[in-house]
Amino acid sequence: MFNDNQIAILNQELDGNRVKTREKGNINLSYLEGFDVIETANKIFGYGNWSYSITKLEQVSQEQNQNQNFVVCYKAIVNVIVHDNGHLKQIHREDVGTGTGIAKTLADAHEGASKEAVTDALKRALRTLGNQFGLSLYDKTKNHQSANNNKHYNQPQNQPMQNNTPQDYSQLTNLGLTVMHQGQNLVVIGENIFEKKNTIKAHGFRWDGASKTWYKPLAQQAA
Structure with a gap:
């Protein structure tokens, strides 16, 4: 399915420069940005050798907070297809993601929540392909990030x-x-x-x- 070069890249450790952090409550969360995983897929598989589709997108909740902002939550299911270079073989990956939109207008809240849900589902589907898509970030007992960001072959920079x-x-x-x-x-x-x-x-x-x-x-x- 994958050629030797793709397998070598997929087996590399995750470059710590690509990892972002944010606070949620009192916890620091590590993650990869949506554009980063899309760029990585383009570089490893090729622009015409992978795609994704939205299998399901639905609203979960809607309310207003104490600041009178609309708070909307969406759930998305995204299916990813990766082809070999000859488009003779393909694999499918599917996962679910959620997103929350907070805005003064209901339209902006819906837009933010739906986009975030799709991006989250896409990242979770791609993570099954290994460290280059952030799989190691989900394992709290291990650190698969590159300890030396100047080490050979940090991918996909x-x-x-x-x-x-x-x-x-x-x-x-x-x-x-x-x-x-x-x-x-x-x-x-x-x-x-x-x-x-x-x-x-x-x-x-x-x-x-x-x-x-x-x-x-x-x-x-x-x-």
Whole structure:
């Protein structure tokens, strides 16, 4: 279903820089933002290789608080589909989320609550795919976040190399490979990557067996 590069990324520890916190009562909660998990899915699976649909969206409650604000709660069920690169196989994930909207107008409260419920359900459905989608944040007995945010291959802080980089990687891109920023390193990703290892090594990249990724420190790139 997933290729070797996708599996390697999904098995990596969660980058602590992506984790946000908020207070709920006297408890600090750790979470990933909605745009972050969508961006991560786009980078790992590809823009056309995953999608989600809203299976159910319903209002749970509505009231006014002491400040005369409307308080509305929604529940959503979201179904996520992830395809392989050839769209020959697919997996489904589904989960439920809730959202609360508080606003002076009823329309704004409904809008905020429904959007939050859908985002919450989407994040909970994607978490079943591992740490890159925040699964470890639900395990209170473990800490799966990266202890060193400068460690190799913190994912998914990836951006394609710009054309003004000091070294020319056109030979790699011509082979169907991509050179990306990842934390304090450059990494090479792509299909059938081991068949192209000699060319990758010739550009100064090294193999890391733990993360199963070809990398080069940015400091080396700058030199």
